[in-house]
Amino acid sequence: MVVSQSLLSVQTSVMSTEQDAVLGLTKDLESINLHTAPDVVRGYQNKSFKGKTISGSSSLGRLSQQGDNHINRRPKLICVPYTSFLHTGMHNFSTNSPRDIFHESREVALFTNDQTYTTLRRNHIPNLKKGVAELYESSLLEARKRKVPYLGHDLFANIDQFVPMTISELDSVSPCISYIENWRLDNHGENFKIGKKFTVVTTRHHIVDLTMHLFNRRNKHTSLIATYLGAGLISFSRNARNDFQMSKEGIYSSDPNIKKICYSGFEFENWVTEDTKVTGGSRRPIFSVVESKLSEEIGLLIRCELDAFNPVSKANTELKCFAPLSMHNSNHRRKLLKTWIQTGLLPNSDIMIGLRDSHSGQLLDIQWYSRDLLCKKFNHPGLPPNKKELNYNAQIAVEWCNHCVESVCKLVEANISDYNSTRPESFEISIDTNNTIAITKLKTTPKNVELFGT
Numbered sequence: 001m002v003v004s005q006s007l008l009s010v011q012t013s014v015m016s017t018e019q020d021a022v023l024g025l026t027k028d029l030e031s032i033n034l035h036t037a038p039d040v041v042r043g044y045q046n047k048s049f050k051g052k053t054i055s056g057s058s059s060l061g062r063l064s065q066q067g068d069n070h071i072n073r074r075p076k077l078i079c080v081p082y083t084s085f086l087h088t089g090m091h092n093f094s095t096n097s098p099r100d101i102f103h104e105s106r107e108v109a110l111f112t113n114d115q116t117y118t119t120l121r122r123n124h125i126p127n128l129k130k131g132v133a134e135l136y137e138s139s140l141l142e143a144r145k146r147k148v149p150y151l152g153h154d155l156f157a158n159i160d161q162f163v164p165m166t167i168s169e170l171d172s173v174s175p176c177i178s179y180i181e182n183w184r185l186d187n188h189g190e191n192f193k194i195g196k197k198f199t200v201v202t203t204r205h206h207i208v209d210l211t212m213h214l215f216n217r218r219n220k221h222t223s224l225i226a227t228y229l230g231a232g233l234i235s236f237s238r239n240a241r242n243d244f245q246m247s248k249e250g251i252y253s254s255d256p257n258i259k260k261i262c263y264s265g266f267e268f269e270n271w272v273t274e275d276t277k278v279t280g281g282s283r284r285p286i287f288s289v290v291e292s293k294l295s296e297e298i299g300l301l302i303r304c305e306l307d308a309f310n311p312v313s314k315a316n317t318e319l320k321c322f323a324p325l326s327m328h329n330s331n332h333r334r335k336l337l338k339t340w341i342q343t344g345l346l347p348n349s350d351i352m353i354g355l356r357d358s359h360s361g362q363l364l365d366i367q368w369y370s371r372d373l374l375c376k377k378f379n380h381p382g383l384p385p386n387k388k389e390l391n392y393n394a395q396i397a398v399e400w401c402n403h404c405v406e407s408v409c410k411l412v413e414a415n416i417s418d419y420n421s422t423r424p425e426s427f428e429i430s431i432d433t434n435n436t437i438a439i440t441k442l443k444t445t446p447k448n449v450e451l452f453g454t
Contacts, residue, residue, distance in 0.1 A: 076414050076415050077410065077411055077414040077415070077439075078411070078415075078438060078439055078440075079411075079436050079437060079438040079439070080407040080410065080411065080436070080437045080438075081434075081436050082434055082435035082436055085399075085400065085403050085435070086399075087390075087395075087396045087399045087400065088393065088395045088396055088399065090385070090387065090390045090391040090393050090396060091381070091385065091391060092393070092395070093379045093380065093381050093393070094395070097371075097372050097375065098375065098394040098395040098397075098398055099395070099398055100344065100398075101292075101294075101341075101344045101345065101398050101401055101402070102292040102293055102294055102300075103293050103294070103295065104291075104292065104293040105290060105291070105292040105293070105345075105347045106290070106291055106292075106347060107119045107288045107289070107290055107346075107347055107348075108179065108289050108290065108291050109175070109179045109288075109289040110124055110125070110286060110287070110288060110289070110306075111174075111175035111178065111179070111286070111287045111288075111289060111303075112124050112284060112285065112286040112287065113284060114174075116175070116178050116179060116182060116289075119288075122309055124286055125286055125306050125308065125309040125316075126269075126273035126274060126286075126307075126308050126309070127273065127274045127308065127309050127310075127311050128272055128273060128274070128308050128309070128310050128311070128312075128317060128352070129150075129272055129273065129274055131146040131147065131149060131150065132146070132147070132150060132272045132352065132366060133310045133311055133312040133313070134146050134312055135147060135352070135366060135367075135368040136310060136312045136313040136350070136368055137313075137368075138368075143368075147365070147366045150271065150272060150363065150366060151362075151363055151364065151365065151366070152362055152363060153267075153271050153362070153363045154267075154360075154361050154362065154363075155263075155264035155267045155268055155271070155321065155354070155356050155361045155362070155363055156260050156263065156264065156267070156361035157267060157361075158267060158270075159259070159260060159263045159267070162263055162266060164251045164252065164266075165285065167238070167243055167246055167247065167252075168448065169285075170203075170205070171203060171237060171238045171448070172203070172303075172450065173201055173202065173203060173235060173236075173237075173303055173450055174450060175287045175289050175303045176201045176202075176289055176301045176302075176303050177201070177450060177452060179289045179301070180192045180201070180301070180452070181452065191231040191232070192231075192233070193231070193232055193299070194291050194292070194293060194299025194300065194301060195232070195293065195294070195295065195296065195297050195298040195299035195300075196296055196297050197232055197297040197298065197409070197413075198232050198233075198234055198297065198298050198299070198409045198412075198413070199232055199233050199234070199298075199299045199300065199301060200234050200235075200236060200298070200299070200300045200301070200405060200408075200409070201229075201233060201234065201235045201236070201300075201301045202235070202236035202300065202301075202302055202303070203236070203302070203303045204302050204303060204304045204305070204342065204345050204346070206224050206236040206238075207300075207302065207341075207345055207401065207404075207405070208338060208341050208342055208345070209222055209224070210222065210224075210401065210404040210405075210431065211341050211397055211400055211401040211404065212334075212337070212338055212341065212397075213431050213435070214389075214390060214396070214397070214400045214435060215334055215337060215389045215390060215392055215397065216334060216389065217388050217389060220432075220433055221430060221431070221432060221433070222430065222431045223239045223241075223242070223428055223429060223430040223431070224236050224237065224238060224239055224428075224429050225237040225238070225239055225240075225426055225427070225428060225429070225442075225446055225448075225449060226408055226412055226426070226427045226428075226429050226439075227424050227425065227426040227427070227445055227449050227451075228412055228416045228421075228424065228425045228426075228427075229422075229424055229451070229452065230420065230421055230422040230423070230424075231420070231422075232419070234408070234409065234412055235449065235450070237446070237448055237449045237450070238448065239428065240446055240447075240448050250262045251263060251266075260361065261358060264321045264354075264356050264361060265319070265320065265321040265354075267321075268319060268321040268354040268356075268363070269307055269308070269319050271363070272308070272319065272352065272354070272366070273307075273308050273319075285305055286305070286306050287303050287304060287305055287306065288303075288304045288305075288306050288316070288346060289301065289302070289303060289304075290302045290303075290304055290345070290346060290347065292345075294402060294405055294406070295406075297409075298405060298406065298409055300405070302345055304345060304346040306346075307319040308352075310350065310352075313350055314348075315348050315349060315350045316346055316347075316348055316349045316350075317349070317350055317351065317352050318339060318342060318343050318346075318349055318350070318351045318352070319352050319354070320335075320339055320351065320352070320353045320354070321353070321354040321355075321356055322335060322353060322354075322355060322356070323355070323356060323357075323358045324355050324364065324365075325353075325355070327377065327378060327380070327383050328383070328384060330386055330389065330392075332378075333378040333383070333386070333392045334389070334392060336374060336377060336378040336392075337378055337392045337394060337397060339351060339374065340371060340374055340375055340378075340394055340397075341397055341401070343371050343374075344371065344398075349371065350368065350369065350370050350371070351368070351369040351370075351371070351374055352366060352367070352368055352369075353366070353367045353368075353369065354366050355367070375394050378392055378394075379391075379392065379393060379394050404431075404437065407437045408429050408437065408439075411427070411429070411437070411438075411439040412427060412439070414439075415427060415439055415441055424445045424449070424451060425441070425445075426441075426442040426444070426445040426446060426449060427439050427440060427441050427442060428440045428442060
């Protein structure tokens with residue numbers, strides 16, 4: 001690995017606390033165990049490093065071997081610079097599929113109506129209607145016949161009856177907390193762990209937001225709250241300072257046109273599923289609780305909302321509704337990358353896309369994709385490159401997702417008072433325009449953070 005000589009030449013005897021942290025990070029990078037890759041670059045560098053490698057692991061293992069009291073012997077790390085992020089070349093679209101986000105991933109529970117169920121209870125998940133489900137791997141002629149009965153539907157219909165989830169409901173990790181509490185009862189109060197060092201408890205959209213920050217230059221700032229709950233558990237929550245802005249966007253917008261466009265996705269779900277279980281004008285949400293391993297040291301427990309189950313492909317189906325797609329449109333490529341990341345966080349997923357006329361609301365087409373097919377649609381060497389947003393390269397997205405989660409865990413570990421403490425400690429995690437990941441300790445735990453036993 002090429003490491004800046006200027007960093008190596010700094011004299012430790014005169015370094016400030018901030019410089020100590022940077023040097024510590026540099027040494028960590030030198031110890032990284034790398035995997036061979038054909039084309040790797042460092043953050044902010046265009047030059048390709050032939051024969052170099054992708055950063056696939058963090059120094060958490062080495063840090064954990066030092067003991068939990070290492071924090072008292074080492075200056076606190078307050079940020080991870082973008083220059084520490086090694087990634088595949090943006091123009092490298094391998095003929096092989098990008099690697100999975102996680103080394104291991106499995107659904108462990110379903111959660112709906114405040115109840116936890118085993119994953120065998122698939123009857124709680126709305127099934128795709130027969131004709132739509134059979135689009136899975138259908139020929140063009142067969143698909144055309146099967147989708148005809150569904151086309152032309154008004155995707156703006158019933159909008160007056162729709163009641164969206166609140167911002168708090170969207171961000172709730174109560175399915176994960178319920179699962180952990182049940183696990184503790186079954187295991188006589190043992191500490192719940194997926195990773196040996198850390199287990200991140202989060203809703204899926206926080207991982208998606210961290211990942212997509214890198215691919216949208218209009219994103220000036222991405223932030224969330226990370227709360228250390230003791231015994232290696234870190235909970236991700238929304239930063240409530242963003243609630244006011246969220247309350248004016250998307251389905252919550254006061255602009256009727258924006259609201260209709262966002263609503264069309266919910267109407268598409270209702271239209272193509274057998275049992276929508278509508279209550280008070282809205283579908284009752286159902287969530288999958290997913291255990292994943294990023295590495296031996298880091299695991300995640302993720303709440304993923306389920307749209308539908310395809311009884312033909314035997315897969316969880318992510319339902320999306322877009323205007324007709326053009327891969328020469330950067331926004332469209334970004335949307336498909338986001339969908340690809342979302343489905344990568346939920347095991348055994350495929351995708352069904354409804355295409356709408358955004359003026360009339362008519363459903364124009366329905367298209368089925370596997371994750372591999374979707375990736376090939378927006379990651380293709382024949383498409384115009386977008387250097388500012390790293391060409392929406394799916395492999396880079398996987399690497400950046402790993403980097404973000406590893407960096408947050410590293411920053412939290414460096415700033416908690418005691419690994420074994422049971423007193424919650426909250427931090428603001430932020431990513432700025434330079435893609436620097438920073439941590440700020442909060443004096444108190446925000447009210448919106450969900451804790452065990454509350």
